[in-house]
Amino acid sequence: MTDNSYYLKALLNNDAKIINSIYKNNFYKVKSFVLKNKGQQQDAEDIFQKALLQLAVRYKKEKFVIKTSFEPYLFTVCKNLWRRELNKSKIEVTKEGLIELRDDNEDIALAVLEQKRWELFNESLELISENCKKILKLFFAKTSYAEMVEIFNYNSETVVRQRVFKCKNSLKELIKKDKRFQSLTEL
């Protein structure tokens, strides 16, 4: 089936039968990802539910189109939500050391915008040259310049730095030109 809105519509129509099939076909994979990455069954259940609510509210507001098929897309959203959970402690601890509790709906709403921004960045990364893409993926994965010299057979770290600089600039230009950028920049 090519129409990915089938599942999105089912969520908005609260179609229990299709929703059950979404669980049956996707939950196990998400669960095994979460368990392998410091999570528990309950975490996987929460993430899965939040992901489906995220898709529903986004579809309700803007009828967005999923560019791949539904299942890998849902898995990516779940993976990102789990990354988000794992990194939450970095931002939620206030000066007094207390964790700021957020309302669920607010949390889902923020996650929608974060997912949209992540998509903008990743789609732009796919548009730059193959060589730049490789360099930037290593750069953002915190690979050292010395290692990159070896991987790409460059003459020196200075050459790598210049490549990273140029590639990052072309990525940023693409991002800034995108019409989604204004609403996602928070500047």
Added chain:
Amino acid sequence: MEDDILIDNYLEGLLSKNEEKSFLERLKSNEEFKYKFKLEEQLFNALDENSWSFFKNKNVEVNEYIHLLEQNDLQNLKKTLVDANSKFKAKNNNSKRKKLLYYLAAASIVVFLGFQFFFNKTVSNQELYYDYLALNDLPSFVSRSDEVTQLTEGQGFFEDKKYTEALDIFKSLKQQDGTLEIYKGITQAELGHYNDAKETFNNLINSNLLDAEKGFWYKALTYIKADKVEAAKAILAEIISRKLYNHSEAKELLEKIKD
């Protein structure tokens, strides 16, 4: 380009205290620099698999989503999702129970062969062991592209319950790998080599691997399989108090263990 390097160094935490102070002052006073920094920071966090770029402003769009989420249709969807989740879980537990019956059947044959004395204890501890071991949830080596052959071969023997062959392979592999240690320990426990299994999990606990804390959980299970309930209880209590891997399962299991 200098600003780029400066920003990268700040994001990677490489600036000295003084450099950081003047960096933060510049951020406050220079809008253009701030703009440049924000985008870099977002890219840096979003495109690194180990971090995440959070949205911090509760702007108009965020409020629109919140408003939509509060409406009846999405609140009803939430209920349907909760319902679908419990139905799905119930089904899964049923199939787990079937597996348990299989082990119970196997255990009762053993009992029939002459271990009647230990009927209650042996069956219930073995049953708990296999139920909580959840072999299906163990990570697989099959998906890893490197060193595929030996690891997957070992896993194959393990799944076919050819534990001696599996153990030979697991022991011959020298890499530091949490999952490998877990397979090795479970294999030793299956062969009844409880001391070896214990040692394997102790090594895992003392390693600096990401999976180190899982060692406590599997060590506790090994003790249960070996019918050393008190030792198992002590480790489970530790898992719970330190909130280690599987601490909620540990709590459940602790309540189920019979003296």
